[in-house]
Amino acid sequence: MNNIKIKSKNLNVYYGDKQALFDVNLDLNEKEVTALIGPSGCGKSTFIRCINRMNDVIDICKVTGNIEMDGMNINDKDLDVVSLRERVGMVFQKPNPFPKSIYDNISYGPKIHGKGETKSELDQIVENSLKKSALWEEVKDRLDEPGTSLSGGQQQRLCIARAISVNPEVILMDEPCSALDPIATAKIEELIDELKKTYTIVIVTHSMAQAVRVSQKTGFFHLGKLIEVGNTEKIFKNPDNKMTQDYITGRFG
Amino acid sequence: MSNEHTVKSYEEELQFLKDSLIKMGSLTESQLGDAMDAVIKVDKDSIDKIIKSDEEINKFRSKIDTQIMNLLVKRAPMAIDLRETISSLKISQDLERIGDLSKSNAKKVKPLPLDLPDELLGNLKRLGELVMKQLNDVLDSYVNKNFDKAKEVWIKDEQVDDLTYIAMESVIDFLSKDKKNLDFSTHLIFATKNLERAGDHITNIAETVCYLVKGEYLKGSRPKGKVIQE
Ligand SMILES: Nc1ncnc2c1ncn2[C@@H]1O[C@H](COP(=O)(O)OP(=O)(O)OP(=O)(O)O)[C@@H](O)[C@H]1O
Ligand SMILES: [Mg+2]
Numbered sequence: 001m002n003n004i005k006i007k008s009k010n011l012n013v014y015y016g017d018k019q020a021l022f023d024v025n026l027d028l029n030e031k032e033v034t035a036l037i038g039p040s041g042c043g044k045s046t047f048i049r050c051i052n053r054m055n056d057v058i059d060i061c062k063v064t065g066n067i068e069m070d071g072m073n074i075n076d077k078d079l080d081v082v083s084l085r086e087r088v089g090m091v092f093q094k095p096n097p098f099p100k101s102i103y104d105n106i107s108y109g110p111k112i113h114g115k116g117e118t119k120s121e122l123d124q125i126v127e128n129s130l131k132k133s134a135l136w137e138e139v140k141d142r143l144d145e146p147g148t149s150l151s152g153g154q155q156q157r158l159c160i161a162r163a164i165s166v167n168p169e170v171i172l173m174d175e176p177c178s179a180l181d182p183i184a185t186a187k188i189e190e191l192i193d194e195l196k197k198t199y200t201i202v203i204v205t206h207s208m209a210q211a212v213r214v215s216q217k218t219g220f221f222h223l224g225k226l227i228e229v230g231n232t233e234k235i236f237k238n239p240d241n242k243m244t245q246d247y248i249t250g251r252f253g
Numbered sequence: 254m255s256n257e258h259t260v261k262s263y264e265e266e267l268q269f270l271k272d273s274l275i276k277m278g279s280l281t282e283s284q285l286g287d288a289m290d291a292v293i294k295v296d297k298d299s300i301d302k303i304i305k306s307d308e309e310i311n312k313f314r315s316k317i318d319t320q321i322m323n324l325l326v327k328r329a330p331m332a333i334d335l336r337e338t339i340s341s342l343k344i345s346q347d348l349e350r351i352g353d354l355s356k357s358n359a360k361k362v363k364p365l366p367l368d369l370p371d372e373l374l375g376n377l378k379r380l381g382e383l384v385m386k387q388l389n390d391v392l393d394s395y396v397n398k399n400f401d402k403a404k405e406v407w408i409k410d411e412q413v414d415d416l417t418y419i420a421m422e423s424v425i426d427f428l429s430k431d432k433k434n435l436d437f438s439t440h441l442i443f444a445t446k447n448l449e450r451a452g453d454h455i456t457n458i459a460e461t462v463c464y465l466v467k468g469e470y471l472k473g474s475r476p477k478g479k480v481i482q483e
Contacts, residue, residue: 208329208331209329236331236332236335237332237335237336237468238332238336238467238469239332244332245332245333246256248331248332249330249331249332249333249334250258250259250260250263250328250331251256251257251258251259252259
């Protein structure tokens with residue numbers, strides 16, 4: 001069993017009066033993929049946004065309880081959020097490359113985080129990130145073209161390259177394949193398998209089959225509560241909780 | 254929260270699969286009974302009918318295969334549905350094998366003399382009845398998702414082994430009285446052994462039902478009675 005990288009204890013999240021997460025206790029293991037599943041609106045995105053403090057940008061959002069990374073309190077008011085986000089990268093549902101060249105999309109992060117002083121250092125980071133995200137062969141001759149000129153699947157891999165360019169420890173992925181075709185999806189899934197050797201990964205997905213394919217641990221949320229969490233194989237073969245079973249077998253609502 | 258699938262046709266497909274398996278089970282059951290009767294009564298007229306019903310069972314098996322493949326491709330079943338699907342695949346295989354063994358037993362009736370003594374067939378008859386009861390119970394445990402009952406069947410296979418041993422002994426006793434009994438006695442020995450094998454498939458089914466219900470395999474090794482080494 002790997003070390004615990006991130007630990008949430010009695011984590012509660014409110015949007016104004018509305019509570020979106022209730023006492024969530026969830027451990028994410030280092031260099032493992034954790035899948036979060038559950039019906040729309042159950043709080044999956046809210047949970048992963050707690051890990052890189054993305055909820056800070058939502059005025060009405062209030063977070064209580066504890067969330068730690070390597071024992072460090074992520075909710076600490078004095079925490080440097082910029083350096084947190086350097087350690088915790090994020091990939092969104094829709095690929096969202098900056099309206100800049102492929103090269104700039106990737107070099108931007110390292111630059112603002114003070115990594116890659118010289119042009120050749122940056123070149124190296126760009127190349128490595130694109131190689132790790134399995135995009136290098138497809139774009140190495142067109143690095144000056146805009147990121148938006150790529151196909152959806154390529155754009156998503158570009159976003160993954162951008163996320164890993166700053167050498168994070170954790171990568172959060174919020175439905176990264178929902179806009180992609182099966183081949184692009186397969187590429188991303190294979191990439192996730194590769195990336196988990198280096199990074200701790202959390203993926204939100206609505207595809208049960210994808211959760212089974214990519215993750216070692218799965219958490220099922222319902223109405224803001226973590227209903228069941230455990231070994232992915234166990235969850236999908238023989239979950240303990242009836243609600244989990246009803247959800248993954250398609251017997252819900 | 255309901256227990257029905259949101260997708261109705263999925264629900265229907267699963268139900269259809271279960272129904273097919275239950276039908277196949279009852280067909281296998283009556284074929285096993287018929288084959289037993291044929292042996293005990295040395296009823297040569299029923300042989301063809303039993304061979305025919307084996308074809309029927311094989312057809313069910315391939316029909317169930319197709320249903321399972323369709324379910325896997327269309328629905329990617331999870332959890333209880335996955336276990337239900339995979340269990341059907343395994344159980345249908347065991348049923349088909351039991352059917353083959355019944356057919357083989359029916360074929361053994363042909364060379365038997367019509368005037369077999371009761372003491373020779375008594376133990377074989379008891380064995381046949383026990384195997385029938387085991388099959389009936391295990392199918393029952395499948396239909397009712399009854400873990401305890403399946404486990405009971407699993408444990409009782411020991412008795413099948415013991416009775417096989419006894420039935421073999423009586424055939425061999427008979428054989429040793431007069432060497433000219435040799436040609437048909439061997440057929441009875443094979444028929445006895447076939448019943449024991451059918452018992453093993455029933456034990457497989459019992460294990461599958463336990464897995465289906467609880468999602469975990471029975472622990473420990475199978476109970477074993479006296480076994481005749483092959
Ligand atoms: N910015 C926001 N302002 C107000 N309420 C919000 C906000 N974001 C989320 N919520 C509410 O919090 C709850 C959880 O939302 P969240 O986006 O975490 O769900 P989700 O599990 O990611 O759903 P989906 O699968 O649809 O993406 C929902 O009831 C949602 O309406
Ligand atoms: Mg979401």
